[in-house]
Amino acid sequence: MTASFQPLPDTMSGLLAKASRRSEIAPFIVMDVMERAARIEAAGGHVIHMEVGQPAAPAPRTAREAARKALDHGRIGYTMALGMPSLRARIARHYAETYNVDLDPGRVVVTTGSSAGFILAFLAMFEPGDRVAIANPGYPPYRHILTALGCEPVLIETDAASRWVITPEALAEAHAKAPLKGVLVASPANPTGTMMRPEALAELIATAEGLGIRFISDEIYHGLDYAFPATTAASISPHATVIHSFSKYFCMTGWRVGWMVMPEGLVRAAERLQQNLSISVPTLSQIAAEAAFDGAAEMEELKHGYEENRRILTAGLPLAGLPEFLPVDGAFYLYADVSRFTDDSAAFARRLLDEAGVAATPGVDFDPHRGHHFLRLSYAGAAAEMREAVERIGGFLRKG
Numbered sequence: 001m002t003a004s005f006q007p008l009p010d011t012m013s014g015l016l017a018k019a020s021r022r023s024e025i026a027p028f029i030v031m032d033v034m035e036r037a038a039r040i041e042a043a044g045g046h047v048i049h050m051e052v053g054q055p056a057a058p059a060p061r062t063a064r065e066a067a068r069k070a071l072d073h074g075r076i077g078y079t080m081a082l083g084m085p086s087l088r089a090r091i092a093r094h095y096a097e098t099y100n101v102d103l104d105p106g107r108v109v110v111t112t113g114s115s116a117g118f119i120l121a122f123l124a125m126f127e128p129g130d131r132v133a134i135a136n137p138g139y140p141p142y143r144h145i146l147t148a149l150g151c152e153p154v155l156i157e158t159d160a161a162s163r164w165v166i167t168p169e170a171l172a173e174a175h176a177k178a179p180l181k182g183v184l185v186a187s188p189a190n191p192t193g194t195m196m197r198p199e200a201l202a203e204l205i206a207t208a209e210g211l212g213i214r215f216i217s218d219e220i221y222h223g224l225d226y227a228f229p230a231t232t233a234a235s236i237s238p239h240a241t242v243i244h245s246f247s248k249y250f251c252m253t254g255w256r257v258g259w260m261v262m263p264e265g266l267v268r269a270a271e272r273l274q275q276n277l278s279i280s281v282p283t284l285s286q287i288a289a290e291a292a293f294d295g296a297a298e299m300e301e302l303k304h305g306y307e308e309n310r311r312i313l314t315a316g317l318p319l320a321g322l323p324e325f326l327p328v329d330g331a332f333y334l335y336a337d338v339s340r341f342t343d344d345s346a347a348f349a350r351r352l353l354d355e356a357g358v359a360a361t362p363g364v365d366f367d368p369h370r371g372h373h374f375l376r377l378s379y380a381g382a383a384a385e386m387r388e389a390v391e392r393i394g395g396f397l398r399k400g
């Protein structure tokens with residue numbers, strides 16, 4: 001006997017289709033820009049992509065070869081919930097080699113990109129209703145993930161005077177208003193590309209931990225530091241949680257693999273969560289990630305390319321009529337002030353795309369308060385495209 005489907009009354013089907021309140025988070029606007037750009041390209045137009053924060057290059061050759069070999073010869077089964085022991089050990093070695101930090105591999109938790117790292121870290125640390133400070137402007141999913149998990153993101157305004165990072169004073173002030181349970185910072189940051197000096201990072205961590213506020217450091221753009229070497233929070237405090245990824249420096253966005261360095265006392269909580277939420281991180285990606293560390297020379301070449309792009313834009317954009325942007329210290333972002341042209345960065349970005357074929361992300365994605373005056377340009381593409389972008393932006397601004 002086949003089961004037959006009986007249509008439900010409207011009220012009941014409406015109820016069944018209703019999304020939860022916790023899912024009512026804002027979309028990631030950059031995705032809308034990408035879609036519009038794709039439509040222009042489908043109609044035969046040429047778009048310079050400066051909207052997406054992802055490298056154009058593939059994963060290191062070493063990573064691709066290791067994955068290929070594993071596919072041919074290995075059984076791709078589950079791994080330990082905390083990650084393959086050899087990858088955790090290799091990540092710990094990376095801390096010794098890069099930062100001169102002696103790290104116990106037992107504190108390393110492999111994650112499905114840093115995105116899953118945030119979910120695990122927030123679940124391991126915070127209760128529903130807990131207040132967690134983040135910088136404004138900042139990476140939108142921080143506030144959206146916190147909201148979806150029932151926590152309260154507390155936006156701390158940053159400005160040029162503080163190099164667009166949270167200061168100890170601002171953190172203490174927000175905590176005095178209503179207690180904070182955590183603070184999350186990124187250096188280099190997205191969308192601003194600005195970095196914290198080692199002393200500033202150490203001071204902020206000391207202030208946070210002195211007030212009982214957990215410190216989370218998003219270090220996804222480490223390795224892409226041009227102004228000065230980035231400092232890891234793991235070298236400053238054993239209580240800080242570091243979140244990192246193979247997505248950016250190692251050009252492995254689609255492989256979905258990252259890691260955390262957690263305080264010893266939180267590792268078991270992350271393990272229990274990962275066991276239940278996803279069992280383990282994709283094995284093929286873990287194998288590739290371990291081998292990616294052997295491809296650092298190839299990645300350094302790419303980094304020099306980003307540095308060249310940075311030079312082309314910081315020299316060319318002022319001449320093209322766009323002189324105001326934040327310090328371009330690291331990552332591959334330039335956050336430009338377009339207030340002299342518009343009060344509506346979304347409409348401005350749409351016109352820039354439609355009329356000049358340059359896709360950029362409006363600042364409202366990153367800053368609900370002042371973002372209508374900013375545009376984020378990603379310079380992870382090719383140098384020739386950056387030169388072309390400067391030309392196109394110049395032409396667009398001259399046309400008015």
Ligand SMILES: Cc1ncc(COP(=O)(O)O)c(C=O)c1O
Pocket residue numbers: 053112113114115116139186189190218220244245246247253257258
């Ligand atoms: C600051 C920042 N953190 C985290 C992520 C998430 O990256 P993934 O999940 O690929 O590691 C991104 C991606 O753009 C980012 O810009």
